[in-house]
Amino acid sequence: MKTVLRVAALGVSVACVASLAPVQSNASSHREAPLIAGTPGLDNTDLYAFVSPDAPETVTVVANWQPFEEPNGGPNFYTFAEKTAYDINIDNNGDAKADITYRYTFRTSYRNAGTFLYNTGPVTSLSDGDLNLRQSYSLDRITSAGTKKVLKTARVAPSFTGKASMPNYATVSDEAVTSAGGGVTSFAGQADDPFFADLRVFDLLYGGDLSEVGQDSLRGYNVNSIALRVPKADLALKGNVSRNPVVGIWSTTSRIGASMKGKPGKLQQVSRLGMPLVNEAVIPAGRKNEFNASVPTGDTKFLSHVTSPEIPKLIEAIYKIPAPATPRKDLVEVFLTGVCKDCGPIAADLNSQLLNKDVVKKSFRPSEQLRLNMAVAPAENPNRFGVIGGDLAGFPNGRRLTDDVIDVTLQAAEGILLPDPPAAVKTLGDGVDANSAGFRSHFPYVALPNEVSVNQQ
Known part of the structure; x- marks a missing residue:
C-alpha cells in the first residue's frame, strides 16, 4: 500500500503544484510548453x-x-542565446510587479571560425588560446530609478567537453566566478542539473502498473546555470531587511522578435518560472504558451486550477486516495500569496510580502512567485522536506538545491498543511530523495557538469 500511495501521490504532487499554470512534459519546467x-x-x-x-x-x-544537456552533445555544445534577456525578477512589496530585475545578456565569439572544434587543444583556463568558442555577458540591475551596469564583460564557464579537453574543469569553472563589488558575486556556465525526480509519472503513472519508481530521470544531464549572490539589503523593500525581510522571485527569458513590418523588434517574453512544478501538469495544452508569456499581475486567471486541481480527483478515482476538499485555499496560500496568518488557513507567518512592515496592503496581489523570508537563518543540518520537516529555511520558504520539492509538493497537494491530514500522506514520495552529484560547498554551489554519457551510466 505504501508503494501505491507513493506512486499515486507523485502524480498528485505534479498536478497540484502545477495547478498554477500551463504545462506539458518533464521535470520542474523542462520542456513544459x-x-x-x-x-x-x-x-x-x-x-x-x-x-x-x-x-x-x-x-x-x-x-x-x-x-x-547530454555531456557529449558536440560538436555544437551548449551556449546561452544571444539577443536574449535572461532575467531574475524581485518583488519586495507584493504588488506582483518586478521592483528589481537582474538582467544577463550574452555574447559569443570564436577564435577560429574555420574549424568545427569547440576547443582546439587542452583547455586549462578561461583565457586559454585553445578554447575556441567563448561567451561573455553583461549584468544590469534595473529598477524604477534606472539601469545600473553591474558587470560589463564577465566570462562564462564553457561546456565540459571531456577530460582530455579540460583536464582540470573545476578550476576553469571556478574561474568564472566574478565579483562585481559591493558584495555582489556572479556565475554563468554549465552545471549538473540539480533537480532530482522520477519523471516516469508521465508514462501512465509509472507504466500503468506501479512497477516503475525510484529512478532519477535527470541523472547525468547538465543545464546552463546562472547564480547570483547579493546582499540582503539589495533585495529588501527600502533596503531594510529587519522591517521587510520577504521577497518574491521569478525568472524569465525574453528574446528579440522581428516586427511584422520588418523593423527591429522588442523583447518578447517566452519563458517564465517561479515555484517549481507550476509549468507542468494541470493547465490545458492550449494555455501553456500563454502562461510563459504572461506576467504575475494576471495570475488570478489561473486561480481555478489551484482551488480545484484535477489530479487529486483522478488519483481518488483510480487509487481510492481521498482528495482534499475544495476549494484548496491552502494551495492558494503556498503558491499565490505566501504563508501568513492573514493569508489563509495555514496558521503561521512565514513568507508572504504582507509580513513586510512597509508594504501597502491594498496594493498586494496574489501571484505565482518563489517567496523567501531572508530573516530565517540557514539550517545547520538541512532537512530535505523543508518546512513540513520542521526546517523553516527550506522549501517552500525559498528553495535550496537539496530540497526534495517532489515529495514536499505532493504531500502539500494531498493536504499535509491542512488540519489532521491522513497519516499516510507523510509517506508519499517518488523514491528519489537526493541529487546524484554532490553540490559545491562554495558559491555557485551547483555541482560540476556530468562527464559520462547518459547511456553509459
Missing part, C-alpha cells in the same frame, strides 16, 4: 533562492536553462 520546447536555449528549467549558507548576510539565486 510547445513553443519553448522548440527553443531549449531559452527554456527555464528551475529556480532556487536561499540565504547563502557560508555568507548568511547574502542571498543566492540560482536560475537554470536548457534542459537535458
Whole structure:
C-alpha cells in the first residue's frame, strides 16, 4: 500500500503544484510548453533562492536553462542565446510587479571560425588560446530609478567537453566566478542539473502498473546555470531587511522578435518560472504558451486550477486516495500569496510580502512567485522536506538545491498543511530523495557538469 500511495501521490504532487499554470512534459519546467520546447536555449528549467549558507548576510539565486544537456552533445555544445534577456525578477512589496530585475545578456565569439572544434587543444583556463568558442555577458540591475551596469564583460564557464579537453574543469569553472563589488558575486556556465525526480509519472503513472519508481530521470544531464549572490539589503523593500525581510522571485527569458513590418523588434517574453512544478501538469495544452508569456499581475486567471486541481480527483478515482476538499485555499496560500496568518488557513507567518512592515496592503496581489523570508537563518543540518520537516529555511520558504520539492509538493497537494491530514500522506514520495552529484560547498554551489554519457551510466 505504501508503494501505491507513493506512486499515486507523485502524480498528485505534479498536478497540484502545477495547478498554477500551463504545462506539458518533464521535470520542474523542462520542456513544459510547445513553443519553448522548440527553443531549449531559452527554456527555464528551475529556480532556487536561499540565504547563502557560508555568507548568511547574502542571498543566492540560482536560475537554470536548457534542459537535458547530454555531456557529449558536440560538436555544437551548449551556449546561452544571444539577443536574449535572461532575467531574475524581485518583488519586495507584493504588488506582483518586478521592483528589481537582474538582467544577463550574452555574447559569443570564436577564435577560429574555420574549424568545427569547440576547443582546439587542452583547455586549462578561461583565457586559454585553445578554447575556441567563448561567451561573455553583461549584468544590469534595473529598477524604477534606472539601469545600473553591474558587470560589463564577465566570462562564462564553457561546456565540459571531456577530460582530455579540460583536464582540470573545476578550476576553469571556478574561474568564472566574478565579483562585481559591493558584495555582489556572479556565475554563468554549465552545471549538473540539480533537480532530482522520477519523471516516469508521465508514462501512465509509472507504466500503468506501479512497477516503475525510484529512478532519477535527470541523472547525468547538465543545464546552463546562472547564480547570483547579493546582499540582503539589495533585495529588501527600502533596503531594510529587519522591517521587510520577504521577497518574491521569478525568472524569465525574453528574446528579440522581428516586427511584422520588418523593423527591429522588442523583447518578447517566452519563458517564465517561479515555484517549481507550476509549468507542468494541470493547465490545458492550449494555455501553456500563454502562461510563459504572461506576467504575475494576471495570475488570478489561473486561480481555478489551484482551488480545484484535477489530479487529486483522478488519483481518488483510480487509487481510492481521498482528495482534499475544495476549494484548496491552502494551495492558494503556498503558491499565490505566501504563508501568513492573514493569508489563509495555514496558521503561521512565514513568507508572504504582507509580513513586510512597509508594504501597502491594498496594493498586494496574489501571484505565482518563489517567496523567501531572508530573516530565517540557514539550517545547520538541512532537512530535505523543508518546512513540513520542521526546517523553516527550506522549501517552500525559498528553495535550496537539496530540497526534495517532489515529495514536499505532493504531500502539500494531498493536504499535509491542512488540519489532521491522513497519516499516510507523510509517506508519499517518488523514491528519489537526493541529487546524484554532490553540490559545491562554495558559491555557485551547483555541482560540476556530468562527464559520462547518459547511456553509459
